Amino acid sequence: MTDPVLPHGESARAGAAGAAVERLLEVIRLLRRHCPWTAALDHAVLLEYLVEETYELYEAIDDVERAERAAEPAEHLREELRGELGDVLFQVVLHAQLQAEQGNFGLAEVARSLTAKLVRRNPHVFSSDGSLRRTFxxxxxxIATTWQDVKKQERPRRTSPFDGIPHHLPAVAFAAKTLRRAGDPGRTSDPGRTGSAEQSEVGAQPDEPMHTDEVVYTEEAVGRELLGVIREALRSGVDPERALRRAVLEYQRDSVRQVAADDG
Known part of the structure; x- marks a missing residue:
């Protein structure tokens, strides 16, 4: 695969990043050899830290965006963001190092796999050999259609549109991801995904029509409404996290059954 030629400034930054990552790898390897605490870490132990660091990164990103929207000073928040990105990067590198120590794969293989996926899923930007196209x-x-087609080719064993959605997601994120996959209530792209947009793969529930009201809920209004539902759930002795997760799983099962019935 041919690497795209970067402009001089970008090439220099890429070289600096490569050197910094090499030093990071060296430090982590040394810690694994000489620090008893780091040496005792394994994938299972690190899971708790991975979740915690990810939420801290989420909060740091949200803080920066809110400050920038309000035109408030955000330099100290960007410093926090840089630190949280580093903490998550540490998790990625350390998990890869654990696999490297077992003779499986290392960070280089992780990076190559990700690069290949990005090239493969974005043929509107890259040729099959990885070189940059002349026109776009x-x-x-x-883009969304091609991305979906490539994804299906990569994972032919997946038969349900909900396959691959992590069940360990927080319930609200689990619900949102499920509804987007189902095309209900109409959002058909997920711009935060690696590579490109994510298209819906099934229609809305037959007994739950698509949302057609012209009322547009603000983030604040949705937050207040969700908070109210959670408050009522707690008053009724219901665990809102578990209740929503069960409802989402039932929605997935009903959707798959409906698609199978329609195909039959």
Missing amino acids: PASVDQ
Whole structure:
């Protein structure tokens, strides 16, 4: 696969990043050899830290965005963001190092796999050999369709549109991801995904029509409404996290059954 040629400034930054990552790898390898605490870490122990660091990164990103929207000073928040990105990077590198010590794969293989995926899922930008295309004619709709087609080719064993959604997601994120996959209530792209947009794969529940009201809920209004539902659940002795998770799983099962019935 041919690497795209970067402009001089970007190439220099990429070289600096590569050197910094090499030093990070060296430090982590030394810690694994000489620090008893780091040497005792394994994948299972690190899971708790991975979740915690991810939430801290989420909060740091949210803080920066809110400050920037309000035109408030955000330099100290960006410093926090840089630190939290580093903490998550440490988790990624350390998990890869654990696999490298077992003779399986290391960070280089992780990076190569990710690069290959990005090239493969974005043929509107890259040729099959990884070189940059000279023209970029694809529309957003074409990009989404191609991304979905490539994803299906990569994972032919997946038969349900909900396959691959982590069940360990927080219940609200689990519900949102499920509804987006189902195309209900109409959002068909997920711009935060690696590579490109994520298209819906099944229709809305037959007994739950698509949302057609012209009322647009603000983030604040949705937050207050969700908080109210959680308050009522707690008053009724219901665990809202478990209740929503069960409802989402039932929604997934009903959707798959409906699609199977329609196909039959």
